[in-house]
Amino acid sequence: MARIDSLSIVLQSDSSAKDKLAEEYGKVIENLQKSTISEIIKNTDLSGDPTSGTVEAKRFANATAADYGTARGNAYGNKISALPVVVPLNVNKEFIEEVEEKDLRTYGVAGLIERRVANQGNAMKRLLERAFFTEAKTAGSALTVSGSTAMEKLEEAIQAIETTNNDFVDGVERDLIVVVATPAFYGQVRNALDTTAQSNIKTNIAEYGQFHGVDVYSSVYLPSGVDFIIMVKGAIAQPVLPSIYNPTKIELSDATGFGIFLYFGTKAVMPDLIKYVASI
Numbered sequence: 001m002a003r004i005d006s007l008s009i010v011l012q013s014d015s016s017a018k019d020k021l022a023e024e025y026g027k028v029i030e031n032l033q034k035s036t037i038s039e040i041i042k043n044t045d046l047s048g049d050p051t052s053g054t055v056e057a058k059r060f061a062n063a064t065a066a067d068y069g070t071a072r073g074n075a076y077g078n079k080i081s082a083l084p085v086v087v088p089l090n091v092n093k094e095f096i097e098e099v100e101e102k103d104l105r106t107y108g109v110a111g112l113i114e115r116r117v118a119n120q121g122n123a124m125k126r127l128l129e130r131a132f133f134t135e136a137k138t139a140g141s142a143l144t145v146s147g148s149t150a151m152e153k154l155e156e157a158i159q160a161i162e163t164t165n166n167d168f169v170d171g172v173e174r175d176l177i178v179v180v181a182t183p184a185f186y187g188q189v190r191n192a193l194d195t196t197a198q199s200n201i202k203t204n205i206a207e208y209g210q211f212h213g214v215d216v217y218s219s220v221y222l223p224s225g226v227d228f229i230i231m232v233k234g235a236i237a238q239p240v241l242p243s244i245y246n247p248t249k250i251e252l253s254d255a256t257g258f259g260i261f262l263y264f265g266t267k268a269v270m271p272d273l274i275k276y277v278a279s280i
Helices: 007-011 015-035 037-041 070-074 101-107 109-139 150-162 183-194
Strands: 054-060 082-088 091-100 177-181 214-218 226-232 240-249 255-264 274-278
Touching (some): 091 109
Antiparallel strands (some): 226 274
């Protein structure tokens, strides 16, 4: 059924109405997965069932070399060391709206559902992005850079992540690093590239994609007081569990309610690989 034309279909909870709403919210969830920066760079290597309320990510320590024969002499090998990180889905939100029969008759159910679901999708995007980058600033560490230009600051921050060395990391490849900048800082780098006479830089496009081998994004959802955040892909987990509320007649009214419940959690898995540069 291409469109829902009758108000009675919704009020009778006809399966076509539910299918239509599920279809529209399916598009929203798919779009969130494709268009949000957080979805592109978040940790998806999670175990557990989100419906239980928590999932778990693990960081494995680096392997260490021993002299040949050590394991044979000990009769055992080195144990694999892992650091589990429990990520609770502790944020509960809802996008539940109601519409009067008059509006349904005016706009048509399908058209109205499409409009409102699209609007709710944008609201979900803002909610998840802000939560993701707020966690990045909260769990990460402030980085003081000495460079005087935007490009110098960016390269200095990249090297700070690239040269990280601890029990879990022995240097980071640049293709695993991501920078998310405010439009203002992103524009400074873009302007610098525009005035750089290099044949491999196309100055007529809005995105420059990578800077010295590192993916760079612009976002309006960074916390205030931050120029850019730099992290390794997978440094933050953000499991999301949506639940659709099908069109339902609201008791003792001439209105119909519909929407979506959203359960999610956001937690740093690798806080040592998250840094931010504050605005000056």
